Amino acid sequence: MSEKVVRELKKDQEIVSAYPVMNELRTHLKKAEFLSLVKEAMEVERYKLFAMEVDGRIVAVTGFKEMTTLYYGRFVWVCDLVTSEQYRSHGYGEELLRFVENWSKSHGYERIALSSGLKRTRAHQFYESKMNYDRVSYVFKKEF
Known part of the structure; x- marks a missing residue:
């Protein structure tokens, strides 16, 4: 059986x-x-920044931050969530996002939010169908 662990990455070497x-x-x-x-x-x-490791190998990574806005109140924003292509469809992304949800609840947050690129339709299906997230807005940006 594989050894699976989620750990926070803080030191330069861990981040890299x-x-x-x-x-x-x-x-x-x-x-x-x-x-x-x-x-x-x-x-x-x-x-x-957290990584899911299976048998010592990083298979998925997430980055998130605590936020407060007038729209959502206090919440956790998932900035990044990715499973390595060779490890997709093994449930690692779901498990890592559930970890973020549990972390959020245990730290007193009542909601979680994220954005996903318009062309990432498989990711949208994952968030909506598998993880029960609601599509609530569009994100707009302007570069200078």
Whole structure:
């Protein structure tokens, strides 16, 4: 039987160890920029990075942060959630998102939110059908 564990990544070496999996979602980031952004987000935004490991190998990664807005009140925002392509359809993404949900509840949050790219239709099916998330808004951005 496989040994499966979810652990928080805080040290530089731990953060960098998640890069190959996170890079499947955030393909635009180079390793050094990834490390720098994660560290800044941890310091400034209370960002947390967790990895699911199976037999010592990272198979899925999530990053989330605690937030407060007038729209949602106090909630957890899932910034990143990705399972390595070779490990998809094994339930790891579901298990990792349930971990975030349980973490949120145990820290006094009543809701969780995330956004997903328009073209990620399989991810949308996962969130809506398997995880019972509601589609409630669009996210807009403008680059300068």
